[in-house]
Amino acid sequence: MNKRQRIVEENVILLNLWHQSQAGDSLAFCQLADKQYRTLFNYATNFTTDREFIKDSIQELLIHIWEKRETINIQFVSIYFLKALRNQLLQEFRRNNAANSLLDIDEVGQLSDYKTIETEIEQSEIYSENQIKVRSAIEELPRRQKEAVFLKYFEGMDNEQIADLMQVNRQSVANLLFKAITYLKTHIQAVSHMLVLLCTFNS
Numbered sequence: 119m120n121k122r123q124r125i126v127e128e129n130v131i132l133l134n135l136w137h138q139s140q141a142g143d144s145l146a147f148c149q150l151a152d153k154q155y156r157t158l159f160n161y162a163t164n165f166t167t168d169r170e171f172i173k174d175s176i177q178e179l180l181i182h183i184w185e186k187r188e189t190i191n192i193q194f195v196s197i198y199f200l201k202a203l204r205n206q207l208l209q210e211f212r213r214n215n216a217a218n219s220l221l222d223i224d225e226v227g228q229l230s231d232y233k234t235i236e237t238e239i240e241q242s243e244i245y246s247e248n249q250i251k252v253r254s255a256i257e258e259l260p261r262r263q264k265e266a267v268f269l270k271y272f273e274g275m276d277n278e279q280i281a282d283l284m285q286v287n288r289q290s291v292a293n294l295l296f297k298a299i300t301y302l303k304t305h306i307q308a309v310s311h312m313l314v315l316l317c318t319f320n321s
Contacts, residue, residue, distance in 0.1 A: 154195070258301075264298070
């Protein structure tokens with residue numbers, strides 16, 4: 119089973135939990151929230167280093183989704199939750215003049231969702247040996263390139279889904295990926311071949 123198939127199957131499971139949640143099953147919603155929490159938390163760490171702020175934001179988001187569940191239509195659970203968190207964080211940054219954010223205030227209006235590269239990279243010997251180098255190099259990418267790389271190679275999204283999530287067109291996604299992979303090829307020879315093989319810009 120390839121990665122995309124696994125993602126599709128995982129979404130089926132998440133959708134089942136969501137539909138149970140919509141029917142008022144609080145236990146199903148807790149299970150859904152538990153499955154999404156780490157992804158949401160890691161996503162938010164690229165906006166701020168304030169862990170308590172992140173926890174509070176996610177808690178607020180989950181309460182809001184639970185309260186509005188009957189009116190929410192979801193096709194891709196993870197994408198919906200990420201979008202909702204992004205919107206909430208951006209509103210909070212604008213409201214607080216970006217006081218909690220590591221980002222420049224001028225950048226806030228241009229942001230989409232940036233997910234940190236803290237989850238496990240593919241488990242193989244080559245990554246075990248170069249994990250620190252990989253993470254370090256990816257962290258050096260501009261924020262939008264870093265987001266595109268994560269969503270493409272670690273979340274398994276296609277370019278159209280990434281474009282929708284980042285609120286850009288598909289060509290912009292392809293350009294971001296091309297620039298990111300070019301940089302990574304130069305700085306991490308150990309993983310460059312794998313990244314090139316994965317990089318299907320027109321998918």
